[in-house]
Amino acid sequence: MTTTSGTGPVGRRPRRPWQTVLRRPVAVASLGYLVVALAAAVAAPLFAPYDPTATDLNHVLAGPSAGHLLGTDTLGRDVLSRLMYGGQVSLLGVAQAVVTVLAIGVPLGLLSGFLGGWLDRLISSIVDIALAIPTLVMLLVVLAIFGSNQAAAMITLGVLASPGFARVVRGATLAVRHELYVAAARVAGLPPRQIIVKHILPRVAGPIIVRTSLFAGGALLAQSGLSYLGLGVQPPTPTWGGMVAEASVVIDQQPWLLVPPGVVIGLAILAFGLVGDAVRDATADRSLRPAVRRPRRVAPAVSDGGAEASRSALLSLRGVSVELPTADGPAIVVQGLDLDIAPGETVGLVGESGCGKSMTGRAILGLLPEGGRLSTGRVVFDDIDLTTLGRRALRRLRGRQIALVSQEPIASLDPVYPVGRQLAELVRCYDRRLPRAAVRKRVHELLATVNLPNPEQVARRYPHELSGGMAQRVAIAAALAGRPRLLIADEPTTALDVTVQAEILDLLRRLQRETGMAILLVTHDWGVVADICRRTYVMYAGQAVEATTTERMFDHPKHPYTAGLLDSTPQPDHRGHRLPAIPGTVPSPGRWPDGCRFAPRCPYATAECTAAPVAFAEPQQGHLTRCLHHEQVNKGGDRDRTATAAGTA
Incomplete structure (x- = not known):
């Protein structure tokens, strides 16, 4: 039986529902x-040994016997x-x-x-x-x-x-x-x-x-x-x-x-x-649920750089690896991730679909899918290691300290209740002492904070009565109900038109100035990154492959994946020109190459790239890259993409 690193046996079909039932004693x-x-x-x-109506008056009310069991x-x-x-x-x-x-x-x-x-x-x-x-x-x-x-x-x-x-x-x-x-x-x-x-x-x-x-x-x-x-x-x-x-x-x-x-x-x-x-x-659940060990708290793992959690950061991830159950066994979807977010800072997390961005956000909140676990690493928030907290402590932290804005705001709202009632439920959850009038007032304040006109009217609407931009604002209002210090925004502008995107980004900037909260922005839109993020991490196949300030990443990318993503971004001055595309697709978890995971799609790949895993290097102060040939990436000259990318946001 063939196996893949960290995933278990391959080639096995997912069990059907009746097979899953038969596995439960x-x-x-x-x-x-x-x-x-x-x-x-x-x-x-x-x-049946006898006719059910046949009588035997010689054996009335007899107990169990050989003749009558x-x-x-x-x-x-x-x-x-x-x-x-x-x-x-x-x-x-x-x-x-x-x-x-x-x-x-x-x-x-x-x-x-x-x-x-x-x-x-x-x-x-x-x-x-x-x-x-x-x-x-x-x-x-x-x-x-x-x-x-x-x-x-x-x-x-x-x-x-x-x-x-x-x-x-x-x-x-x-x-x-x-x-x-x-x-x-x-x-x-x-x-x-x-x-x-x-x-x-x-x-x-x-x-x-x-x-x-x-x-x-x-x-x-x-x-x-x-x-x-x-x-x-x-x-x-x-x-x-x-x-x-x-x-x-x-x-x-x-x-x-x-x-x-x-x-x-x-x-x-x-x-x-x-x-x-x-x-x-x-x-x-029609897919196989393998026998996954109960999630356990693990000792701090040493990441590639061996760095300790930053004391000045509000949130620090060190050596974080996330494991999920699949039909072929447990699979690692995020591996050895290091990430820092300072108070009041906006950090971007960029990459194609399937690179582990959203799973990183869910791992921070302890909201992994059933059977998923944080297999190694530390998640330190405000000097507290979240991997050591129990379920109750994590529940108290969600919403009050760390909040999430989903990429599908309407899907995150209950369709059978008005949005005002759902926000009121959150407000009461965070402060049970508030009277009903104060709760209603707080709900209207939240809706007004996110620039929704007529908050009283919006509060009476059901989710299906909201436009995409309004639903996104309601989702942000729900996230702000607990006055969090960190907001994880997972693709908050993906399904919105350009005008509404700009309004949402302006809203996030204003809220950040007024509340001082930090933002982790999960996106694949470089225009959004250029508009709002101070630093950026690029993820590929479960790993961070580049990390630096946003301006430096746009002007001097040092990983071919980052350069390829930037080059494939539409730019106003390139109308009529075909956009270059990165060949191939992101490999599935469990099928990652042994060496550099980007090597099969990389124009600079050599035999050295596939020989062994590539660790983070720091060719410049504060600029990390997971590439052996980072010096060749920018041979064509420095690029000023920041302004053009921001213009597309």
Whole structure:
């Protein structure tokens, strides 16, 4: 088996959801129990030792024996045989209720949440009315009309439970319908039916599965209760609930008779819930989740330069490496990163997609994806090593000391609440002593701070009612709610037009002057870097390959990757000329070259570049580069790109 450095075995396909379920002992045990119970019920005519109605008056209320493995009841009927035949009636009732609730609740919830408008209002009104109907009373009415008809009772139970089902599905659909891929599907001309089935339903499958599993257990309990009360299928036809009722009459003579049906019912209800939970988790993550060790605090690692964290810096990263689980095993996505940000400073983090920029920001906040971990290094903020803090301490630090502005502001806002309510929740989280009026005033102040006109009106709007620029400003206002000292801005201007970009950058500069906060700007836009950043780090394939002041990096790049990125930036004085492009693509984590990671795309690469990893060098004071041929990068003469790049911002 071939392996890649730091990633584990390669060439292995991701496991399918059912394979993930079968790797969980609790799920396997629960699923196995349900399969055995169903198989026993279906195969009862073949394998039941006795006829379920056959009586043996010579062995009444007998305990377990070789002839009757689970004993006999009040008429000498075999308990095991009645349990097997009783499963046919009880499990059929559960299936009837589950099919009914899915057939009604899921379509109503999907249509209400996705289409909205008058249909949403109509369905929501019907759901509200239906939820007020007492379920037990309606079941009794139906049984009074149809007699002891289990099918009618269980279908009625499914109908009465479907409004609650529809409400859950609607809420999950509302959270999905505004995502960008749904909008893209609409723009592409896909019909609503296809969008709902292909794009919406798979995303809301988790809540549906969990709700279905819980309802199945409740339906079994309801069916057993009706049989216990004598309102279900009538004797001598066996049912699990009916057996409990018969056992309760003679509990003082033979307590054992209550154990078999009671245990079967209890374990079935528990198994339904556990299987639903396992299937939900497997459906939510269709890629392999390898056995990843629990994240642990690690000792400070020594980076390439062996430097200690800067005492004057607000934030210092030293030797930071981030590891994430993949289908082929753990993969390092950021390796040996050193980075410093001084108080009140703006630092840029530049590179193509897949270079590890966003993952660096998430590592600082301790918000890595599930299974990810900071494998080596230190993250020191205000002389506090964040890698030694527990979860509570990190939660207290997020928002109050370090905040994040996402590259997708609308996706970071809850679609079912007005933005004012969401900001108010943040304000109350940071200061629980504020009265309601003060919270509302603070929300309006935050919206006014980010230059949003009519803050009171904006606070009443929902995220889908905001333009891209307004949503970005709301996201910045949310980040400022805790008065942070460091703001991590992840591609804050990517999806905005040039005019709005300039407004957002002016806003960040003004807020920085007024609050003194530092900014880590994650971007691929050199124009933004030239406009606002004092120093810049360039990342490639998980490593920092160059670091210096922004002005020096534009005028004297000392890494071919940096020079290639700068040359590929559109410039007003080069209209009509073809932009040069860097050949190739960024290699995936786990497939990085052994030597210089940029060597396969580099015009200056030699055999020396691929022989061993390249460490940071400092050819000039304060200018670091990870290139053996940095002297050749600028042979064509100094370049003054700063002004032209700033002009494109």
